[in-house]
Amino acid sequence: MSRKTLPEILAKQTVAKSRLFAIEALDLRFSNGEERTYERMRPSGRHAVMIVPVTAQGDLLLVREYAAGTERYELGFPKGLIDEGESALDAANRELKEEIGFGANNIVPLKEVVLAPSYFSSKMTLYVAQDLYPEQLQGDEPEPLELVRWPLAQAEELLTHLDFCEARSITALMFALRYLKP
Incomplete structure (x- = not known):
């Protein structure tokens, strides 16, 4: 090449x-x-995280959140920007606490991705989170997010779910399934 x-x-x-x-x-x-x-x-210099949380009972935890771009509620994984002075790993754990009310003792990076590199420079690190514990932090969402539990054993069915269509969530799911494969 x-x-x-x-x-x-x-x-x-x-x-x-x-x-x-x-x-x-x-x-x-x-x-x-x-x-x-x-x-x-214009590059902002701020990057983001997305996390695939997996419970000890074998469920994926997703959120249903309003998306202004599609003008509807979308199903996806917790995500958010990395705050100034914060590590990506700390941002991932904070976003979990803000969006789903859980922290994680085990957070593993899966892949760094870029959405539409012809137009954007911001990167997003995808994580899988396990060994969850309850902890809630106040987030910046305008309304409470709906928490959706989805059986890990039926994860591939998410790919055909009408509300699960964000490319970053689909990518995160595919990498998480590869990581979690026994």
Whole structure:
């Protein structure tokens, strides 16, 4: 596999901004001399975590949460941003406590993923969490999240569930099943 030379960044400019997002235009020159302008979400430097919690009884713990992008409630795994000064592992345990009311004594990283790398630079670390214990922290959600228990033995059926369609949750499930396989 050949390694190409990275394009030269000729200019960066913020072309649109909202309360949450900034869109940046990058003027690029490729190694063959071709010049193009690409747009992306301006990197924030903040990354995120998603956790697949597994109970001692053999259940996956999911949350049903409103998603403004699809304008409906979606079923997925607990997730959230890593706070400044916080490790990804600490963020994973905090998100578990905020979203499902459990912490974990055993949290194992599965894979670091990027969603739509042509437009976003933020990374998300996927974890599996076991040896859960009850502990609730106040989260930042506007309403209580619905906790959904799903038998691990029927995990592959989640793939056909209408509300379980977020690519990151599907990826996390597949990596967790591979990790948990006896």
